[in-house]
Amino acid sequence: MDVKQYMVDVGQKARQASRVVAAADSGVKNQALLAIADAIETSRETLIAANAKDLENGRSNGLDEPLLDRLELTPGRIDTMIEGLHQVAALPEPVGAITDLNYRPSGIQVGKMRVPLGVIGIIYESRPNVTVEAASLCLKSGNATILRGGSEAIHSNQAVAQCIVQGLSSVGLPETAVQVLETTDRAAVGELITMPEYVDVIVPRGGKGLIERISNDAKVTVIKHLDGICHTYIDDQADLEKAYAIAVNAKTQRYGTCNTMETLLVAEGIAEDILPRLAATYQEKGVELRGCLNVCALLSDAIPATAADWDTEYLAPILSIKIVRDMDEAIEHINQHSSQHSETIVTENYTRGRRFLLEVDSSSVMINASTRFADGFEYGLGAEIGISTDKIHARGPVGLEGLTSQKWIVLGDGHIRQ
């Protein structure tokens, strides 16, 4: 197969289909989502058989256990896929809303209409349920989708794709509105991210390495999520109980998520009152502490942090802790070391809270709440396609609205420009 020609063909079909789904009624899109759910329900055996092939190949290719686990389609995971489709169908329609329609001095009315982005390319790794999650969000937001899963999940993804095609065609939408690539040739990714004439946005879902590679080579906008080096700053006017609860939750509720705290900053005036108690809890939970010199002097369990610690996303039970003079030093540290994902201040001081919100330049800035709240579901987006650490288009959790844009509409009555 000529990969370039294959991808151009896929791209052209996606572009054509995108015009149809962009103009499709909300009801039709929702019927398609429910029909896909039905197709998955009746294809359980086929899905599990296809997945078994992938698992077998994975084992003989020596994939490690965590990867095999992510690859596996259990009956429970199929339930979750079906439930997810019902949930997305129930979300409010993201497309078509006309806002800010006002008369201008010239007599024309000018407003904005929310519209799909067009064609979205999704590049992801082993979890086959991403195929349905991503396809459903893109379809609901009126976009055509090109999905490129990992080669280790090719049989599972193709079986899921069959269900999607069934669902789409049962309501009269083009089957090419969601295309799962049939090739595992790596060159296909290179084509996908460099055909702006057919693809409007790329959403990579995977490790930092994958995302960096794609961002470097892409000629299409990438909605990307890199590090989550999140900070909690405990101010000297913090409520100690709130500070304790938040600092424990932000680090230990889950270690491997991007909104987990990686660095704790504590005002010197309150350090002795809060740090020993926190350290005891962290020790109990098996969290390794790496501190600045003042922290090490205060906490016998802490080992000295190196310069690299302040810039590291551990995704593990490790925490760096620094004692700072005041909020100014905390903000300075955050602006220098944060990945601009999520930061929180714990304080009862009104003025400092107000300043922190304004001056910290991260996609989520919080007062007296755990950074673990930075999540599309917690924010009420209903679902999320990813979390953006960019500033352009969408920051933070990206839901259906992040898969749309706004065009201008102008209504006149024969109006001409003077």
Add this chain to the structure above:
Amino acid sequence: MDVKQYMVDVGQKARQASRVVAAADSGVKNQALLAIADAIETSRETLIAANAKDLENGRSNGLDEPLLDRLELTPGRIDTMIEGLHQVAALPEPVGAITDLNYRPSGIQVGKMRVPLGVIGIIYESRPNVTVEAASLCLKSGNATILRGGSEAIHSNQAVAQCIVQGLSSVGLPETAVQVLETTDRAAVGELITMPEYVDVIVPRGGKGLIERISNDAKVTVIKHLDGICHTYIDDQADLEKAYAIAVNAKTQRYGTCNTMETLLVAEGIAEDILPRLAATYQEKGVELRGCLNVCALLSDAIPATAADWDTEYLAPILSIKIVRDMDEAIEHINQHSSQHSETIVTENYTRGRRFLLEVDSSSVMINASTRFADGFEYGLGAEIGISTDKIHARGPVGLEGLTSQKWIVLGDGHIRQ
């Protein structure tokens, strides 16, 4: 000078300054804009002397007359710069608005705050007044700016930069909030567009060639404006007077602007009623007509259009005309050939107007209005930094809001994730 080191230094200063202007009070930013206006007023002689050097060099380097004209700073153009600064100061504050702040089931409040993008790089050609226009919009929206004007305007731009520095420092804002590059080395552009650690967005203002080059090489998001191949479709249920007025205005009010109509589509049912009258007016105004075979059969003045005509932005008194069967064919033609800038339908038919708005995928879609309205001032943005033909972030005219983004804010009272 080591260009790379120089640009890193400029970038670092811009990043630092961006934190200060991002948090600056609205009143201080406005005072700075007015102080820059005052500095320009008192520096008229210096500006004109610096500009004279550029003009002299331009003449000896053989610049053509249109370029020299664009380069010239006349007293009237200095008036316009001063007036522009007063206008931008009077615009509503674009930064800091908190919207959609709602309680979530967990008890946290989640909302969005409008924030500056950070550091904006502007790359432009000969007009020195762009220096002030761009700097004022970026400052008002709380961004730091790095400006890279053309080498032919270096003395003028440096003189303008002096006025900007005076204005900034008179109100205590960092002088580095607006930096005009002191080098004309082309390598500086290469650095500017590939340092995402210091620059958040690039706005190129210039010809298509410049913009394409920058887009190809940039590692930073580019808010770009490429072609404006705008269409007017006259439906067979159009009001003939409105159709006549709009088709004349959209083509002939100005020829060189991106929102000028380049292709006229006419429903076959109405072609004989409207085209001869339009053709007479176009001929009177010296517009060359290039038509499909049916148009050529109807209009003796029209010459046959080639395939390339349907994809050409003439920016000149030339118009391509095609007779189409109906609106479906018109939309198909637009979706295939348009640059997704601005399109209009002339019709009295409610259903067709409604469909055209939904199905045409351009940054501005109009009913019964001239495409020439696609403009930041006409849309009420107060000012525009450019027009985007991209779908991401901002489509169409980009005003102050397009130079901002939204971050999430979370307010809690010791809330932790369950």
